[in-house]
Amino acid sequence: MGERIVPVIMAGGKGTRLWPLSRAAAPKQFLEFLGEATLFQKTLQRVSATELYEPPIVVTNADFRFMVAEQARTAGVALSSILLEPVARNTAPALAAAATLVARRFGEGAIMQVLASDHEIKADRVYFDCVEKARRAAAAGRLVTFGITPTEPATGYGYIELGEALGDGVHAVKRFVEKPDQARAEELLAAGNYLWNSGLFMLPVAVFLRELRQYAPEVLESAVAAIDNLKGDLDFERLDAESFAAAPNISIDYAIFEKTPIAAVVPSPFAWSDLGSWDSVWKQGDRDDKGNVTDGKVTLIGTENSLVLSKHIHVAVQGLADLAVIASEDAVYVGRIEDSQDVGRLVKQLAAEKSTVHLTETHRTSYRPWGGFTSMLEGERFQVKRLFVTPGKRLSLQRHHHRSEHWVVVRGTAEVTIGERTMPVRENESVYIPQGEIHRLANPGKITLELIEVQTGSYLGEDDIIRLEDEFGRESEVPQA
Template sequence: MVLQTITPVLLCGGAGTRLWPLSRKSYPKQFALETGGRTLFQASAGRLSGGNEAIAFTAPLTVTGSDFRFIVTEQLAAAGIDPGPILIEPAPRNTAPAILAAALHLHDQDPEAIALVAPSDHAIPDEAAFQAAVARGLPALREGRLVTFGITPDRPETGYGYLELAAPAGEDPVALRRFVEKPDAARAAAMLAEGNYLWNAGIFLFRVADLLAAARAFVPDMLARVREALDEGRSDLGFLRLGESAWNGLEDLSIDYAVMEKADNLSVVPFSDGWSDLGGWDAVWREGDPDAAGVVTSDHATAIDCENSLLRSESGAVELVGIGLKNVIAVAMQDAVLVADASRAQDVKKAVAALKAKGARQAETLPRDYRPWGWYESLVIGSRFQVKRIHVHPGAALSLQSHHHRSEHWIVVEGTARVTVDDTVTLVTENQSVYIPLGAVHRMENPGKLPMVLIEVQTGSYFGEDDIIRYEDVYARGQGAKG
């Protein structure tokens, strides 16, 4: 048997609004939700590494947004996975432009390349079974076909799209008859009974040359714009930033609508060994192994006489207690709490829209803000002051910067900080502090091998993260909050 090399393409630009308040625009579910000690993103990269007797995965190619580029590298490094190429989208444009950019990039390196495209926020516990399914798709590629993966349904699900097969499902690839939109409950039950429908997992295996040929046939203008964006791309600290002018003019379109639904050379590999898109709290409840009463609880959550409910606290400072609940989802964060009827799990995104409409920061932003050097969180906010906890990774450094509207007082509580204030550089250890006058050019660094934590007290008239003037930055973020 010839060992086939496959490049995984990880898509991780989604916001995951149906898992609010855990998943938010600033830190979406693929990075925030953990299963088995790994985030969804790490688990996705993990099952697309290594291989078996038939396939060998290269380092992944990741397509993401600018705000997540350092999170991607940090989480891959923590999982012991070579990051590989990372393409930065100037703006979200759905899966078609992202996948075409990845395909063009791979084709430039190797016209015979094979890609496996997967969302980075799905749960597939049996990695070996999934890799075996990928291997089963290879014969179809040799016939010039595009392969997608269909999940054997175990319930009449209305939240997924479906794939109608041209023949009964077995283990080998089956020709696809058509894509089916998300059905109502009656139609979903009928399709489950008919037996030749699978859930659409949104995972694709193809020779990049074959996908690009289909794109030239069905969306030539989009392909040309993506080509232009790739050609205009520039290297930035190892990332490849796609060209903004061409990219921003692209239509927001999924790969299903753009290419797959129009192609007549699609095959489906059935998969029956466990899968969830974790697209809502009801899916998290199902994957959480409910007890005899149908209850799933997290640490810091307690259920008393509850049935068919999910109780989850994401903060050690918040103990969540449910009494006599039935069919309820309750999720508590430090700054927001969700309580919903379990049957309305798919409507959580409406809560995000309502919060955005009223200007609530909780709609999109977590209390903890992640940066390439570590993270910070606001502890207290007053009219003329703000208190933050700042965590700096070993060897990391904040930018050399100044502020127009605030002065700062830093107290080191863990580790040692190297602090620059104008022309003075000092080491500040635990229980020591330093004052940063308004307008002073300053920077903090962690020269040690352990995390450094400090408490920052800001005083002034404005505390927005856009009050940052950067002079030097190892992460090349430009001006503003994240650059």
């Protein structure tokens, strides 16, 4: 075993292919689908072995920064950096910036493993054997990708054709194949020398930077400038916006892997899915004797080969087969499993209508650096929310022009500041904040603080917040406390 690997986790995607659970403000990597951990947290757990890995670098965008920090904290995994992209520029600029940062902090002799935050992987002995083969190939100067052993003629993945054997179970990459149609996918599967392109990599940093310099110099130049002008922001690091925005919008496959002669692939038979559709979630789940995968509040009668998920309302399905039924807090999707890869068309239609666009953007539950809130009830001149505040966190010192608030503590003990006075408010106790009064809510305890907030007033929009002091560096006009 050589030096420890530096994990780089890509966590900035905003896909909505798993709607209604996955939305622009809460994409699939930060959601719990099957089980109690999110896909991002499962990715963190795969790189948590300190004898093998350095603390990971997470590349994400500003919208998700607090979600990344909080989920890492609850997973118990320390991070080396949360690197914020100012604009989306595909994978080549992001990895060029990450590699530049790794070279400066860990040395150019470092090896970095690139992981997607939204893949489901069984991290067993087979998986870690493949990781070790990839590490050795990277140490020998190869840019390595993981090629997943195909189990079906899938049309949703690109393919890699195996080249000459390099030893230790590693092959040169002969060529990359774009996502095929059904007939072509069947041909590739039958040929036996094609693998699914996972988008996962093991890269020797110095070699990777050299190949960027040769094949994608504009990408590298922008990335280096963005790191040169890196700015610290609390526990985050922001890439320079002007420099990073100048980078070409290109994937690492097109920029480097399809051009370099030193690309290698590790044939990887471990269980893997990019969970790109409800069909793939069903295939990855634990099916009962009738082929059903369920999670949450679900009752089935006479139902077969279906995926039924609900963590909020109770869903009962009777006498049906081959369906996906997905219930979120405010929307339900019902469709044939075989059609679930086309959910994107449905989402586009919802996004085009003013009355439904919000269903593609946010959930009733929204997350903030201090915890979050769930919208429970709305009416004329009032709304009710459930607030949850992480231990040790506090909201900004603030006031509202148009509303007053009533807080009822249902779990934990709150520390409430109103004007010049600070007081504890315990379970089953309440407090009133008059319109225009300066106030703050904090959780000094060891457990999550939960309370019910009733807002009343002439205007209840989230932009009616004047922040007087905020430890998270947010401005007054940024929505929500």
